[in-house]
Amino acid sequence: MTKTGLTDRLIKNAKAGSNTIRFRDNSSDPALKGFMLQILPSGLKTFVLSYTSPESGTRRFIKLGTYPAMSLKEGREAARQSRQILDKGLDPIAYAEQLKLDALTEQEKQNKHGTVEELFKFYLLDLEMDLKRAVKQVKSIYGRDIGPCIGHLKCCEVSSEHIIDIIATIENRGAPTLANRTRAYLRAAFTFGQHCKASPRWKKNKELPDFNISINPVIDTKKAPGENRVANHHLNKEDVRKLWCLIGVAAMSPDMALAIKLLIATGQRVEEVLCAAWAEFDQQELLWTIPAERRKNRGKNKSKEPHLVPLTEFHFHLLDEIKQYSGTSRFLFPHHLDASQPRTSDSLSQAVSRFCSPQGKSKRESFPKFAPRDLRRTWKTLAGSIGIGLEVRNKIQGHAFQDIGSIHYDRYDYLKEKRLGIEQWTHWLEALISQ
Template sequence: MKKPNLTDRLIKNSKAGTNTIRLRDNSSDPALKGFMLQILPSGLKTFVLSFTSPETSKRRFLKLGTYPAMSLKEGREAARQARILLDNGLDPITHAEQSKLKAITEKEHQKRLGTVEQLFNFYLLDLEMDQKRSAKQVKSIYLRDIGPNIGHIKCCEVSTDHIVDILALIENRGAPTLANRTRSYLRAAFTFGQHCKSSPRWKKNQDLPDFNIRINPVIDTKKATGENRVGNNYLTKEEVKKLWNSIGVDAMSADMALAIKLLISTGQRVEEVLSATWPEFDRQELLWTIPAERRKNREKNKSREPHLVPLTEFHLRLLDEIKQYSGSSRFLFPHHQDASKPRTSDSLSQAVYRFCLPQGKSKRSSFPKFAPRDLRRTWKTLAGSIGIGLEVRNKIQGHASQDIGSIHYDRYDYLKEKRLGIELWIDWLEELVTND
């Protein structure tokens, strides 16, 4: 007599015995071969599949699910799926174990994937190790606009849309220049994340996450339009004269006014002037020696040579005025709250901004907008207009030459030529700012 197929009624009415009971499903469907209900002495009812392993040729039982949590229909479907694996030469029990292990491994891998916050932590550390002055601005931009939006997201999950949303928020605030700067830093950070594992500096770092960045999500974004580029901005000689004779205690703090005058009279970088220390100045030799480690182009300065800036009596008088405000600090322009540190470029930028756009009830007229770094371009432009050659101007300002001869062989300091150039500049500047 043919045994009946499994039915819900049969399963519900089946009782447990003293030993394990197995009720086969006697279906004519070959995909259900070996499908049965197993009843333990405890009364637990489980759908199982009996099969011969194609890998070991041993008889095995695959637990499919417990009844009634798994219905008879679901049990049969699970048996069919297991039979598909068997037909392909796979042991469903081994396959399930491997799938579980793979899922666990993938979960662990996902935990190790770095977030945008971790990316910027390491990127900032990399910038600081290279003594990049941009590190401070990168951190500020991250904290303001990047971190709050995508800091928690895995780097590999960041899309172009995420980046576009951040840039749009900044651009909609009326800050296209900042938007483009943010775009530049984001692109650089994700590029760092792509290649840091192959970098000698980070290759063996055990704390470095796997960022798993396949494609830089910033590449396909576009720059903001309407950017206020200050790269071409410089002051005319009339503006230099007005600026020189306007700044002071009334229009700007005395120390910041003197910092601007030192910038104009030497043509050096903002950071090099603000972080200058008194031991760098030799009054007898009329020489300002900027150490190699304080130079912006220190990575390109293969010889690690300092930058020599000739001085004149005009500069010494400026230094005497500066000394009145620097007190006992080793810095020419010490921080007001901590004299062991120099003033920051932000403080000078704010002073210039307030000078250009008088605040509150001030009756001063406005001044054409400029940034402190524009004074270096001003020097370069006006010095050229009075006949100081480009090579000498480059040497005075400490621009790094990139030709092979300059990098590896030329060790001449050009001090004589630079001194003649500076003296010509000061003669012109002194006449400009003192004559009515």
């Protein structure tokens, strides 16, 4: 080993020998103690640091870098950094190996972190377990607007900017309501990802990845402006009279017109009417029994009881008309292409939209815009205006009551009170449409 002050010229001109040659840097700087140039017989020149390991007490050499890729100045700086590690009582080689191991471990953890695609997979499963009707819509929105944009990203990589881009794209299509609905589903999905590991349902699920969501990226985003909210919209009694008289073959297909009338006459939900089966109706008992599994609030229906809707002869006259168009299907409103399936709410929404806004060369007057679900609110409002009490209206419409008494103790079906309410409504409706 040769002791000399290392210079760029010396290093450049140094020749390889038959054995390994080392030139120690003869520096007075204690931080460069053991710093040297090593030349292998192959001619490879490497900066190394010789030191005694504080962990094992053995003499060791750590390679700092290869010349000329690493300059002499850079080599000395690398030696100083290794000496700083030694001053802390650590072995630089063992320390570097531990850093590599930690980096690999961290990379493995990141590789195991769930993607947005996996997040929505389990979020949808969670919705299905809770019997949520939104499942179909969430799948559609994810497939169209979310998955193509961020589905491949780890959930921990998603930022508010990603969410804003998605919402802005939908808003720019002229669909602010859908934009805000998408934002709501994204927020709910990321909230699920944050807390699912603590949920009894998912805690022991070994397939559920760690989504590593520290902050919900949707929280700091804003809703799209200009949303067309119709949540408080309902028809007045003159609108109902006019609607009942106008809808029919000329303005709407007969089956969809009858679906509208049945909604008005019963006050039930759109899906409950469109998916109704003939077996649910008992003309002798004047009763419509909606099975528990078909109710919107079936997840909250702890008793799993069906919803009983009392009917009158007025309703069964409507059912007789509906029977003319349902054919042999078990459903009141069978799908046109597959009679084994019921009509969808989209088909009714489209029919109502065309009715309210005549298309093409039609000279028919437009009708005040409404959505099929507004008819349930219309029933609730007008039934109240004629003196039917709120509790009876709620019972007729099958609202889920969440107080302890209703959930666990109250098993009275209120059929008598509901029947009186329905009869009162039917008499009022018959008088209205006869004007």
